[in-house]
Amino acid sequence: MNRIWSKGISLLLVSIMVSGLLISCTNSSGNGDNGEGAEGENSYKLKILHNWNGSNGSDTITPVEEVIKEKTGVTLQWEYTKGSETEKVNQIFATQDLPDIYTGPAWGGELDGIIKAAKEGQLVDISDKLKDYPNLSKSIAEENVPPALYEKAIDAYDGKKYLLLQNQPATNEDGMDWLYGFYVRKDIAEKVGVDPQSVVTKEDFYNFLKKIKDAKLQENGQPVFPLGGFSNGWAVGIGNTMFYSGASYVDKGDGTVERDFFTKGYEEYTLFYRKLVEEGLLDPEAFTQTDPIAKEKINQGRIAILAAHYPAILDASKEYVTSHPESDYIPLGPLERADVEPNRPVDLGIQGNNVTAITKNCKGACVDAALKFLDFMASDEGFMLARYGVQGVHWDMKDGKPAANQEWFDKFSTDTNMKQRKNEGISIGLESLTGLDRINSAAGGDIWAEQERLDAMEQARKILRPNGIHVITAYNPGDVITKAPEWEMLKPSMDRMGDAWKEAVFAKSDEAAMSIINDLREQLRNTGYEKAMQFTNENLQGKEVVTVQMPN
Amino acid sequence: MIKQRITNHRLMKRIWQHKLFYLFMLPGIVWFFLFSYVPLYGIQVAFRDYTFVGGFTGSPWAGFKYFEQFFNYYQSGDIIRNTVIISLMKLLIGFPMPIILALLLNEVRKLKFKKTIQTLSYLPYFVSWIVVVTLMQRLLTPYGGPVNDLLGSLGTESIQFLNNPTWFYQMIVGSDIWKNIGWNSIIFMAAIAGIDQQLYEAAKMDGAGRFRQMWHITLPGIRNVAIILFILAVGNLMSAGYEQLLLLNGPATASMGSVLDVHAINSGIREGRLSYAAAVGLFQSIIGLILVLTVNRIARKVSDVSLF
Numbered sequence: 031m032n033r034i035w036s037k038g039i040s041l042l043l044v045s046i047m048v049s050g051l052l053i054s055c056t057n058s059s060g061n062g063d064n065g066e067g068a069e070g071e072n073s074y075k076l077k078i079l080h081n082w083n084g085s086n087g088s089d090t091i092t093p094v095e096e097v098i099k100e101k102t103g104v105t106l107q108w109e110y111t112k113g114s115e116t117e118k119v120n121q122i123f124a125t126q127d128l129p130d131i132y133t134g135p136a137w138g139g140e141l142d143g144i145i146k147a148a149k150e151g152q153l154v155d156i157s158d159k160l161k162d163y164p165n166l167s168k169s170i171a172e173e174n175v176p177p178a179l180y181e182k183a184i185d186a187y188d189g190k191k192y193l194l195l196q197n198q199p200a201t202n203e204d205g206m207d208w209l210y211g212f213y214v215r216k217d218i219a220e221k222v223g224v225d226p227q228s229v230v231t232k233e234d235f236y237n238f239l240k241k242i243k244d245a246k247l248q249e250n251g252q253p254v255f256p257l258g259g260f261s262n263g264w265a266v267g268i269g270n271t272m273f274y275s276g277a278s279y280v281d282k283g284d285g286t287v288e289r290d291f292f293t294k295g296y297e298e299y300t301l302f303y304r305k306l307v308e309e310g311l312l313d314p315e316a317f318t319q320t321d322p323i324a325k326e327k328i329n330q331g332r333i334a335i336l337a338a339h340y341p342a343i344l345d346a347s348k349e350y351v352t353s354h355p356e357s358d359y360i361p362l363g364p365l366e367r368a369d370v371e372p373n374r375p376v377d378l379g380i381q382g383n384n385v386t387a388i389t390k391n392c393k394g395a396c397v398d399a400a401l402k403f404l405d406f407m408a409s410d411e412g413f414m415l416a417r418y419g420v421q422g423v424h425w426d427m428k429d430g431k432p433a434a435n436q437e438w439f440d441k442f443s444t445d446t447n448m449k450q451r452k453n454e455g456i457s458i459g460l461e462s463l464t465g466l467d468r469i470n471s472a473a474g475g476d477i478w479a480e481q482e483r484l485d486a487m488e489q490a491r492k493i494l495r496p497n498g499i500h501v502i503t504a505y506n507p508g509d510v511i512t513k514a515p516e517w518e519m520l521k522p523s524m525d526r527m528g529d530a531w532k533e534a535v536f537a538k539s540d541e542a543a544m545s546i547i548n549d550l551r552e553q554l555r556n557t558g559y560e561k562a563m564q565f566t567n568e569n570l571q572g573k574e575v576v577t578v579q580m581p582n
Numbered sequence: 583m584i585k586q587r588i589t590n591h592r593l594m595k596r597i598w599q600h601k602l603f604y605l606f607m608l609p610g611i612v613w614f615f616l617f618s619y620v621p622l623y624g625i626q627v628a629f630r631d632y633t634f635v636g637g638f639t640g641s642p643w644a645g646f647k648y649f650e651q652f653f654n655y656y657q658s659g660d661i662i663r664n665t666v667i668i669s670l671m672k673l674l675i676g677f678p679m680p681i682i683l684a685l686l687l688n689e690v691r692k693l694k695f696k697k698t699i700q701t702l703s704y705l706p707y708f709v710s711w712i713v714v715v716t717l718m719q720r721l722l723t724p725y726g727g728p729v730n731d732l733l734g735s736l737g738t739e740s741i742q743f744l745n746n747p748t749w750f751y752q753m754i755v756g757s758d759i760w761k762n763i764g765w766n767s768i769i770f771m772a773a774i775a776g777i778d779q780q781l782y783e784a785a786k787m788d789g790a791g792r793f794r795q796m797w798h799i800t801l802p803g804i805r806n807v808a809i810i811l812f813i814l815a816v817g818n819l820m821s822a823g824y825e826q827l828l829l830l831n832g833p834a835t836a837s838m839g840s841v842l843d844v845h846a847i848n849s850g851i852r853e854g855r856l857s858y859a860a861a862v863g864l865f866q867s868i869i870g871l872i873l874v875l876t877v878n879r880i881a882r883k884v885s886d887v888s889l890f
Contacts, residue, residue: 040602047609120854123634143854150634252726315723318745318832323719332725522655525853532833536745553656 074399075105076392080459081118081134084321085110087458093420094455101411104403108459119143123152128391131400133462136179136195136385139525142512144385145183148192154388154397157191163401165408169465170195176381176502177573178509183385194404198382200466205380205501208339209490210268210581213359218242218254218334227493229362232272232302238362239311242334249331255313257306258333260324260346263317263532266303266337268581273299275369276377277579279507279566286567287507287577289559291527292551295368297544303535304543317532331357339581340490344483348446358486361493370578375500378582384462408465410472416460417469418477424454425477432474442478451478504574507566514565516558523554628860641857648861657840665841668822671755673815679763681808684770685796700771703764711825714761718753718830719744745832750839753830758823769811770804777803809887817874820866842866 080087087108091099099105109129111118116139122128123143132153134140147153160167168174170184175195183193199205212235219226222241229238239256247254259266274280274295279287290296306312313333315323327333328346336343336359343359351358367374388400406412414432418425424438434442442451452458456478469475476484511517530550537543597604623638628648630641652658683703690696706714724730724740734740743749781799790798824843831839842862850859874889882888 037602040605044605044608114852116854117851120851120856124854124856139853146854147634152634250726314742314745314834315725319719320716519651522849522853522855522858529833529836533836536832536834538747549656556654556656 073099073103073105074396075107076131076396076400076403077107077109077129078131078133078459079109079111079118079122079129080462081111081115081132081140082459082462083111083113083115085459086452088453088455090453092453092455092458093423094415094458094460097415097420098403098406098412098460102399102403102406104399106403110459115140116143119147122389123147123150128152128389130389130392130396131386131404132389133196133384133386133459136183136382141183141385142521144193144387145186147389148187148387152390153192154390154392155187155190155192156194156388156397156401157189159397159401160191163405165405165412165465166194166401169408174198174200174466176506178505178507179381182509182512192387194386194408194465195382196384196386196408196462196465197467199380199501200468201471202501203470204467205378205499206467206469206582207376207378207380207491207495207499208341208582209361209487209494210265210339211490211494212257212269212335212337212362212365213340213343213490214238214335214362215331215333215357216360217354217357218247219360221245221247226360226362229365231366232269235269235272235362235365236302236305236311239306239335240309243309243311247334252330252332254332254334255327256311257316257335257337258313258324258327259316259337260342261319261321264338265581266312266316267531268337269302269365270296270299271367271580272365273302273368275578276367276581277577279575279577280369281577286563287570287575288563289524289554291547291554297547300531300534300543300547301540304537304540307535317535335362340487344486361490364494364496367580373497374578375498376495376580377500377502377576377578379502379506379576379579380582381502381506382467386463404463407460407463410468412460413464413468414473416464417456417473419454419456424456432477434477439478443480502576502579504576505570506576507570510569511562511566513569514558514562516562516565519557520554520559520562523550523557523559526550526553625860625864627857628864630857632857632860644857648858649865651858652862652865660837661840661842661845662820664838665820665822665843668751668754668827668839668841669819671751672758672822673819675755676759676762677812677815679759680766681770681804683763684767684774684804685800687767687771688774688800689792689796700764700767703767705764706761707765709761711761711829714757715826715829718757744830745834747835747838750830750835754826754839757830758826769807773804773807774800805885806887809881809885810889813874813877813881813889816877817870819873820869 087110091105095106111134115135119132119134119140120143122132123146132144134144144153156166160170170180170191170193172180172185175184175198179195184191184195214226216226222238222245224238224241229235242254242256257266270276270290274290274293278290280290280293280295282288303312307314313319313327319327325346328336329350331350331354336347340361347357347359366372386404388397392400407416414421414425418432418434419438421427421432423435425432425434427433438454445451448457479487511520514520527550530546534543534546537546627638627641629644629646630636630638631644631647632638633641636642655661687696687700690699721727722729722743724742729743730740741749743753777799781803782795785795785799821843822841824847827839827841828844828847831841831844843866846859846862846866849855849862878888878890
């Protein structure tokens with residue numbers, strides 16, 4: 031009897047273990063088993079990947095999504111990226127774990143990945159259907175897309191269309207200027223006796239950092255770093271515009287361009303930052319720290335000068351500033367710009383930050399449902415729904431302009447982690463799908479921003495943009511070089527430039543730093559840089575080219 | 583021929599006799615089949631120009647293009663060198679550590695204390711590298727980290743342990759040992775437990791102290807296990823550890839910490855060069871296989887102990 035029991039239990043255990051192993055290997059994604067697809071006669075569930083690192087939404091269907099369902103019949107099932115966006119785009123196509131709609135960054139490896147997917151039959155061709163969706167057609171009309179990007183990503187598939195572009199400004203007044211720069215804590219500038227606006231040249235900047243260091247400031251028993259940034263070095267490197275024109279491809283003076291990495295200015299820029307690290311003026315953890323650690327330092331008041339865009343600085347420093355009045359961050363300079371006239375407006379690349387595509391996972395009725403949904407989001411109604419919430423609930427029209435309802439304004443103003451906003455359906459990723467950015471020309475600006483914040487932004491704008499801004503509309507050589515026959519060989523070396531710069535900044539000596547830069551330059555030449563640049567310059571002949579650019 | 587048949591028949595008969603015990607091997611066999619043998623067909627991607635539409639089997643052949651690209655890459659020599667240096671350090675310093683821990687634990691007579699130490703030493707194995715590295719960042723930072731605070735209170739200047747070439751190898755090898763020592767000691771503890779207790783009794787009667795017993799009985803008793811594990815560990819010489827190096831390597835230590843594992847995964851996942859990544863991975867595996875075969879052969883000649 032015991033023997034039978036023992037046999038039975040053994041068999042049961044083995045069966046459980048083997049079936050557990052097999053079940054865990056089973057792919058649970060795909061149509062049907064995850065709730066995607068037609069839900070009823072007028073209802074469709076779409077799986078959407080919002081490929082922006084750190085983005086998130088609500089656990090339940092939000093009021094905004096209810097409106098979308100009512101207007102388009104579409105229910106959304108969101109997936110958000112945690113980690114590298116480039117890795118994510120490569121991963122979904124390599125594993126074929128595809129969403130119905132992909133939406134993500136319109137630059138770098140993410141854009142290259144999605145273009146590759148389009149060329150390899152992974153996305154749905156929407157060229158025949160676009161005529162029925164006027165808002166989508168408008169968002170990728172040739173006149174509404176920067177020229178090189180249009181040729182590279184939109185009209186690059188023998189007449190077929192796969193990608194939709196979002197958030198490129200409809201008019202100049204819609205161009206979002208993020209006000210990138212170096213911002214110093216007001217109390218620290220006063221303590222070391224330096225007027226932030228008197229810091230103009232790179233020497234001024236260096237001397238200011240030195241003064242802060244020499245003041246041996248401490249917060250909670252910890253030293254205050256003269257210069258710091260956010261996670262993984264963002265955006266401490268923006269001082270490059272003091273050494274060369276700031277664009278990735280700079281004018282050689284003979285009508286051709288070359289990659290900034292090969293210029294003398296780039297060498298000086300690298301060695302300047304190396305000096306900052308060597309002399310303890312730049313937080314040595316700035317390039318390796320995570321976002322929580324970076325924000326913790328800001329919250330503890332341990333960073334004197336921050337390099338980033340102003341909204342990020344305002345958000346990160348809010349807590350510290352509330353408990354330490356007069357410690358708000360204010361802009362330096364404006365700092366000198368190399369190789370440009372002093373009174374030149376600031377050149378900003380505002381070319382749309384998001385691309386969206388329907389993947390081959392979506393077929394038949396799914397494609398129509400997806401297009402209907404995307405077209406609605408790209409309409410003025412969808413644009414305001416994504417940003418302001420439900421009309422009549424969260425906001426209303428007052429004097430012909432959208433205005434926040436006080437009840438929600440008060441709720442959102444204390445909503446530091448955005449949880450309440452997300453529960454209502456605002457900032458959950460829908461704003462990535464709303465076609466051309468017309469926040470000022472067709473909508474009412476940022477209705478949720480507090481007056482204090484708007485004033486701070488305006489004040490910073492006055493300081494940093496004394497000559498206004500110039501929205502770049504020219505060809506970007508970076509989009510053209512990718513069509514060179516040598517690109518496949520060249521790209522891995524090009525991708526290393528950022529890492530090589532960081533390594534050079536931490537090198538033991540100036541010579542070692544230059545050796546790192548020169549080794550990569552040699553590798554770039556060996557993998558076809560010269561020929562690829564020749565191709566690029568030939569293709570850019572007679573065209574206006576981006577050779578001056580400030581971060582944005 | 584007939585003798586062979588009889589042997590096979592006996593083996594099958596023996597397996598059938600103990601079929602319940604063999605049944606317990608089934609999950610392991612299924613696991614190996616699914617995760618170690620089925621994916622082998624994907625090796626071909628190293629010799630193809632991988633496309634999303636063609637996949638593993640339909641993409642066009644590319645020959646040795648991606649192997650050439652790797653060997654022509656200006657840092658391939660550095661990457662291979664770094665991988666071998668870090669792996670060798672882990673092997674030479676890290677390999678004896680679990681043996682030492684097992685020997686020490688074997689000498690502990692208080693069972694409760696022994697069990698507590700054993701459990702505590704296993705725990706780090708189950709902590710992911712991301713948590714380990716975050717802990718290291720918090721503990722070792724010169725700006726408010728307890729380790730540097732302690733050094734400061736002893737009058738020593740604070741030390742930048744992470745992203746510092748001077749401390750890089752110590753951090754890599756030290757954290758690897760801390761994380762794996764307990765787990766890796768289990769097999770040696772098991773081997774020690776299998777040693778015939780009569781040998782210790784006899785040694786005691788001959789006047790052997792505890793050190794002599796350890797030297798002449800325990801160590802020879804676990805020798806075979808140690809050799810087998812060493813042969814297997816040598817196979818990983820071209821693999822220095824992906825997660826650990828990805829997280830602990832920074833711009834200041836890149837010249838020492840760029841390794842094959844990170845290079846392969848970055849090329850494949852971050853840059854989307856799957857064929858290239860597969861070629862680098864295959865290169866690692868082939869070198870690993872050659873090393874295992876070589877060390878196995880040497881071990882068989884020197885000590886009569888080998889994997890096969």
